[in-house]
Amino acid sequence: MEDTKKRVMLIVAYDGTNYCGWQIQPNGNTIEGELNRALSELLGEKIIVSGASRTDAGVHSCGNVAVFDTIARMPAEKISYALNQRLPEDIVVQCSQTVPPDFHPRHVKSKKTYEYRILNREFRDPNRRLDTYFYYRHLDVHAMREAAGYLVGEHDFKSFCSIHARVETTVRRIYALTVDKKEDIITIRITGNGFLYNMVRIIAGTLIRVGTGEYKPEQIPEILAAKDREMAGPTAPAHGLTMIGIEYEDLEEKS
Incomplete structure (x- = not known):
């Protein structure tokens, strides 16, 4: 039986003080980089998130949005709890849920x-x-x-x-x-x-x-x-x- 791929949306809060912004950069920690690392470790597959807003270095968030695809069997709503155990204390996922497979946070109204x-x-x-x-x-x-x-x-x-x-x-x-x-x-x-x-x-x-x-x-x-x-x-x-x-x-x- 083949594993079914699903798309998961995260609501992400963070203090941007110690980061070089959202988007991955060659030198320096980023919010996107921390999420990719923690998700890949948690789910045992390479995960790359797509964010709604590429906030700059030092900018904070109460509710930025990111999505990723996974074949993991872990229920989407449980991912936030497990993920927060692996993230730095200045990044906290507020919610995780499944969304339609064609949903992209930057390409919809x-x-x-x-x-x-x-x-x-x-x-x-x-x-x-x-x-x-x-x-x-x-x-x-x-x-x-x-x-x-x-x-x-x-x-x-x-x-x-x-x-x-x-x-x-x-x-x-x-x-x-x-x-x-x-x-x-x-x-x-x-x-x-x-x-x-x-x-x-x-x-x-x-x-x-x-x-x-x-x-x-x-x-x-x-x-x-x-x-x-x-x-x-x-x-x-x-x-x-x-x-x-x-x-x-x-x-x-x-x-």
């Missing part, structure tokens, strides 16, 4: 949500140094919120994309973009149908410029129209960024 967190106070907080970007100058949250409103909807985000990105189109749709402050933490939360390389961090850097008064909120439409990376703000540091999660329409319909 989805909504991705990220948060960029800014510690906005006079002095650093050593307990938040790894998951927030410290910024000592006072930021005007109301102005940042007003500017964020101009980015909601479908636009050409070429001004908010790294010049090194290779994509067919720079048009993306933002479903929601909020800016909130609780005590000393400003949280920029953004949900869209996909994001260009460094797009969320460039949006964060631009909104910070608005918060300091260097840019006015009403300049955002001009920046979008220019389709020029030089017009937008700087790319905010990676460690303030966390992928919150991904919603897949096709999976919800089939479940």
Whole structure:
């Protein structure tokens, strides 16, 4: 009797501080590399995962998605428990389940949500140094919120994309973009149908410029129209960024 191949989806949370990002690189540990190693050891076959978002070095996640194929008889829902025993403590699989054999996390309709967190106070907080970007100058949250409103909807985000990105189109749709402050933490939360390389961090850097008064909120439409990376703000540091999660329409319909 031949073993039946199945496709398994993982929901992966991690602290990206000690990694060179998601994607395997010749020199340095990566999230993808750790998953491949641990899964191959666990299942006794060579496993290569495919991830939904290739997060950069230092970026964190509460719910990145990866899939892989296996002939192992271990039930998909049990894999997460066994896998977590073999992973470093800063990578934890939150869930594992079977998905259709043609499901690929980057090739289906989805909504991705990220948060960029800014510690906005006079002095650093050593307990938040790894998951927030410290910024000592006072930021005007109301102005940042007003500017964020101009980015909601479908636009050409070429001004908010790294010049090194290779994509067919720079048009993306933002479903929601909020800016909130609780005590000393400003949280920029953004949900869209996909994001260009460094797009969320460039949006964060631009909104910070608005918060300091260097840019006015009403300049955002001009920046979008220019389709020029030089017009937008700087790319905010990676460690303030966390992928919150991904919603897949096709999976919800089939479940």
